[in-house]
Amino acid sequence: MKKVFALITVIALALTLVACGNNTTTTLTEEGKVLNIRVWNTEFKDRFRAYYPGYLETKSNGDDLLDDGTIVKWIEVANDNNGYQNALDAALQNQSKAAADDKIDIFLIEADYAKKYANDKYALDVIEDLKIPAYSLNQQYQYTKDIVTDEDGAIRGVSWQATPGLFAYRADIAREVLGTDDPELVQAELDTWAKFDAVAAQMKADNYLMLSGFDDAYRTFSNNTSTPWVDEDGKVVVDQQILNWIKQTKTYANNGYNHGSKLWDSQWQADQGPTGNVFGFFYSTWGINFTLLGNSLADANAPKEVGNGLFGEWRVVQGPASYYWGGTWIVGAKGTDNPTLVRDVMLKLTANEKIMKQVTLDVEDYTNNQSAMDEIANDPNYGSA
Numbered sequence: 001m002k003k004v005f006a007l008i009t010v011i012a013l014a015l016t017l018v019a020c021g022n023n024t025t026t027t028l029t030e031e032g033k034v035l036n037i038r039v040w041n042t043e044f045k046d047r048f049r050a051y052y053p054g055y056l057e058t059k060s061n062g063d064d065l066l067d068d069g070t071i072v073k074w075i076e077v078a079n080d081n082n083g084y085q086n087a088l089d090a091a092l093q094n095q096s097k098a099a100a101d102d103k104i105d106i107f108l109i110e111a112d113y114a115k116k117y118a119n120d121k122y123a124l125d126v127i128e129d130l131k132i133p134a135y136s137l138n139q140q141y142q143y144t145k146d147i148v149t150d151e152d153g154a155i156r157g158v159s160w161q162a163t164p165g166l167f168a169y170r171a172d173i174a175r176e177v178l179g180t181d182d183p184e185l186v187q188a189e190l191d192t193w194a195k196f197d198a199v200a201a202q203m204k205a206d207n208y209l210m211l212s213g214f215d216d217a218y219r220t221f222s223n224n225t226s227t228p229w230v231d232e233d234g235k236v237v238v239d240q241q242i243l244n245w246i247k248q249t250k251t252y253a254n255n256g257y258n259h260g261s262k263l264w265d266s267q268w269q270a271d272q273g274p275t276g277n278v279f280g281f282f283y284s285t286w287g288i289n290f291t292l293l294g295n296s297l298a299d300a301n302a303p304k305e306v307g308n309g310l311f312g313e314w315r316v317v318q319g320p321a322s323y324y325w326g327g328t329w330i331v332g333a334k335g336t337d338n339p340t341l342v343r344d345v346m347l348k349l350t351a352n353e354k355i356m357k358q359v360t361l362d363v364e365d366y367t368n369n370q371s372a373m374d375e376i377a378n379d380p381n382y383g384s385a
Contacts, residue, residue: 023121025337029342030099031038031337031338031339031340032070032101032103032105032337032338032341033069033070033071033100033101034070034071034072034073034100034102035066035070035071035072035073035105035106035341035342036073036075036101036102036103036104036105036106037072037073037074037075037105037106037107037108038075038076038077038084038087038088038091038104038106038107038108039074039075039076039107039108040076040077040078040079040083040084040108040330041076041078041079042076043328044108044328044330045061045074045076045365047160047336047349047365048064048072048345048349049064051348051349051355052345052348052349053069053348054066054067054344054348055067060093062074063276065360066341068104070338070341074149075087075091075118077269085113085116086174088104088107088117090106091104092107092122092333095334095335098335100337102335103335103336104333104335104336105255105332105333105336105337105338105340105341106330106331106332106333106336106345107331107333107344108300108328108329108330108331109148109157109328109329109331110326110327110328110329110373111147111324111326111327111380114147114148114157114329115228117156117331118147118148118149118150118154118156118329118331119150119151120150120152120154121332122331122333122334122335123148123156123157123239123331123334124156124331124332124333124334124336124339124342125154125155125156126154126155126156126157126158126332126346127154127155128154128377129332130332130339130343130346131343132343132346132347132351136347136351137155137158137351138369139353139369139370139371139372140158140159140162140350140369140370141162141164141352141368141370143324144158144159144161144162144327144368145158147327147329148329148331154191156331157329157330157332158329158330158346158350158351158368159327159329159330159350159368160166160328160330160350160356160359160365160367160368161286161287161324161326161327161328161365161367161368162285162324162327162351162366162367162368162373163284163285163286163324163326163327164284164285164322164323164324164325164366165219165220165223165282165283165284165319165322165323165325166282166283166284166285166316166317166318166319167190167280167281167282167283167316167317167318167319167320168280168281168282168283168287168288168292168314168315168316169186169279169280169314169315169316169317170278170279170280170314171313171315172310172312173203173208173277173279173280174186174315176205176206177199177202177206177208177279178199178202179345181315183315183316183317186315186317187317187318187319190317190319191318191319191320192320193226193244193248193320193321195320196210196319196320197248197251197264199258199279200252200255200257201255203257203279204255204256205258208275208277208278208279209256209258209259209277209278209279210252210257210258210278210279210280210362211252211258211259211278211279211280211282212258212259212261212267212268212271212272212276212278212281213258213259213260213261213262213263213265213267213268214249214252214253214258214260214261214262215249215262215263216258216263216281216282217245217248217249217282218245219282219323220282220319220320220321220323221242221243221244221245221248221321222241222245223321223322223323223324223325224241224321224322224323225239225240225241225242226239226241227239239254247316259271259278263365269291270295271293271295272291272292272295272310273295273296273297273298273309273310274296274298274309274310282319282325283316283325283385284324284325284326285365285366286365286366287325288308288314288316289364290327292314292363293311293337296309296311296313296314297308297309297310297311330346330349330350330383331344332346350368351369353369353371353372354372356368356369356372357369357372357376360376361371361376361382
């Protein structure tokens with residue numbers, strides 16, 4: 001359905017409005033001989049190898065060779081049991097003592113713990129230290145910059161992704177219960193929590209569930225809190241949004257509006273498939289192709305086409321509140337001996353409109369460039385089932 005991608009751009013804009021600007025390039029200078037990049041999986045490594053213009057080849061030992069002779073070493077530690085952060089913490093503590101070729105040059109962070117690292121202790125100021133012109137970041141969605149902006153207003157990282165939240169719903173159930181599957185009309189039925197709850201009651205009356213699990217809606221509430229968990233006096237503060245989520249979840253559980261599952265468990269995944277009876281799921285852009293698509297199929301080995309399970313029966317709207325879910329940021333480590341190369345990686349892989357557009361076309365990442373996303377959304381030849 002052609003409207004899906006355009007709707008996602010609107011959802012992203014609900015999180016931020018960004019002014020227009022120009023991209024910039026940089027000329028590499030001779031610096032360190034090794035670029036050390038810390039990651040928790042292969043996602044950024046894959047993007048780097050496919051889209052960074054300076055990449056030449058991968059050696060038999062897994063290191064990459066750039067066109068200026070620099071060797072890129074990937075230090076991958078999985079997130080399991082907080083392994084990535086623990087290893088990163090140890091390496092950052094040793095940064096000042098490490099040999100030049102062993103220093104961390106780039107490390108990745110996620111939104112959930114961004115503030116821990118996006119500060120003067122660990123991360124370079126993208127604009128002041130790395131000399132990236134502010135206008136080069138103008139096409140990036142503002143919230144992706146806000147997440148890694150420290151208390152002094154310095155931007156400490158950049159992301160190639162935008163991950164606006166959305167509500168994905170089953171069109172067949174919408175037609176039966178609401179009388180329409182049109183996203184604009186469905187959104188009008190779901191644009192406040194009061195309306196969302198009313199539709200949940202309608203779903204129950206027609207033997208459907210509004211949500212799958214207890215925690216499905218959590219991020220939609222938690223992203224809209226206005227107070228920190230711990231105040232200046234060290235007291236724990238439970239924001240009203242969290243209380244609202246608790247109240248809603250209790251009501252949904254008591255009234256049979258959800259299935260009692262948990263995010264990622266087998267029931268939650270099954271509820272997205274042809275045997276499920278759940279109306280919708282709070283997701284982000286990455287969830288559509290990485291998770292929902294596979295879960296919706298009756299036969300994972302058959303062609304992804306209408307007739308295979310629920311393929312083609314999902315639509316997306318903003319839902320009752322704007323939010324984001326996920327995202328990965330590139331951070332330049334303090335003490336790097338490759339600041340010019342770090343700068344170039346950031347610019348090419350997060351601020352180059354042409355590259356950002358190509359990433360989206362190739363792998364369906366919703367990339368962090370408003371102009372590129374608008375161009376794709378308005379392309380009559382680009383659409384979804």
